[in-house]
Amino acid sequence: MKRVYVNEEWCLGCHLCEYNCAFANSGMPDMVLALKGKPIFPRIHIEEGEKITYAVSCRHCEDPICVKSCIAGALSKEDGVIRIDQNKCVSCFTCVLVCPYGALAPNKNGVMQKCELCLRNASGEPACVKGCPNRAIVYEERGEAV
């Protein structure tokens, strides 16, 4: 299955992926209207260490601990994609407590959200990948951990 991967040596730390993600999931037709002057709640985030930056979004784990731990039955795996039913989520934050990647965070209303690969929004393919100026983020099929 295709997933989003980041080549950290190519990441510039420009945070454009965060803006593209927030826009793609805003449901709005215009990026300026969607984002300008507002706090953004992207489903991908840039991690910064010493001399290193890289983007992190859901790994769509083979054995997803978030799905197994969700107290509301709101997280599920469909065709390999980990999805959240925001209508069922009660914002207990158990998924935040267990995700080893820090890939879940609340939206502006406090309801959990996560990367669902833009498969069901207007972008249709991961907007973070499409907009990455240095092609650090890629959407591809990879085998077992290399």
Add this chain to the structure above:
Amino acid sequence: MKQYVIIGNGVAAAGCIEGIRSLDTESGITVVSEEKHEVYCRPLISYYLQGKTDLSRMLYRGEGFYEKMNCRVLFGRKAVKLLPDVKKVILDDGTELPYTDLLVAAGSSPFVPPFEGLCTVKNKYGFMTIDDALALEQGLTKDSRVLIMGAGLIGLKCAEGILDRVSEVTVCDLADRVLSSILDEECASLMQKHLEAHGMKFLLGDTAVRFEENKAYMKSGKTVDFDVLILAVGVRANAALVKDAGGDVNRGILVDSTMRTSLPHVYAAGDCAEGPDSSIGKQRVLAILPNAYFQGNTAGVNMAGGSASLDKAIPMNSIGFFGLHAMTAGTYEGELYEEKTENSIKRLFTKDGELKGFILIGCDERAGIYTSLIREKTPLSTVNFELLKNHATTAAFSSETRRKKFGGVV
């Protein structure tokens, strides 16, 4: 072909069903459900009273789960006897259920101490099941003065759930602090202040010794007048079925990391089971929903002939009240690293070069990175712990570890 029988119909049972069906889509599964409800999210009963969910959304796996999983469910039935020698379970209506592999996921029951005069209290409720919540909802009015016995996870979530629907909520507990099973004194005090600011009242280090209809006489000599009494003192594992059949039972049904009990072909999972807690290296009842699923799923895979082992179970909780979240995991021993503000506390406990536990109140971002360090027993010498203390980030791992975590399928 096998014949699976599951006693109980909670999240551990659902995990077992999904575990079995991941390997065996053919054999029959019979679920014995004392509650007349499809599997629902038990911890959400307080959210139901708060108006944050409803009965349909509370269904753990939505409508049609049993049909999809090809299970037969006997609603309103209770297992009363286990005969491991002939591999049969006897139900309360006399039905005999033969099994090839059995899961006991019977949950826990409220423990009610023998309070004097408790029988004179007319409006009293437990808070364990959806039926408890629905009954309580009927018993509440906007003028109700509510007394809750127990300031643990159940008592306080109940208090939060009903606070806006009633006139007054007082919570008492013999412990000197709220959430005493997961919070230390200072963290409990921060949470208590937050709850008091929202209108809850507390009588801590105090408990009722006697009831007279609508009045509680407390150990301290105080009296509390109430209209509704809620008992959330504690729970006990439902272990009798296995114990009476000669299986090993301590506080819960003893299981190994594969969820096998001491009886052949009998497994146990969830709140009734006492399995390995890797944070202390001993058996312990870990009565939390994630563990119920992990254990049930592990049992299911093994019942279907697979080989699953639950080696990383630890206590962990995420519990929020009126927007303030407390996250806890592991054990609170060893060296303490602490950060505090007026509205938040972060406490990380390290020992033997590993992160052993944490308490995070109001600072929960990406806390799962900390949890994974505890679960995986990651040597802190292999990470940049100075960076991690400040905030949970995978940037603290070596580039090699990051490549494994982010470079392929995990």
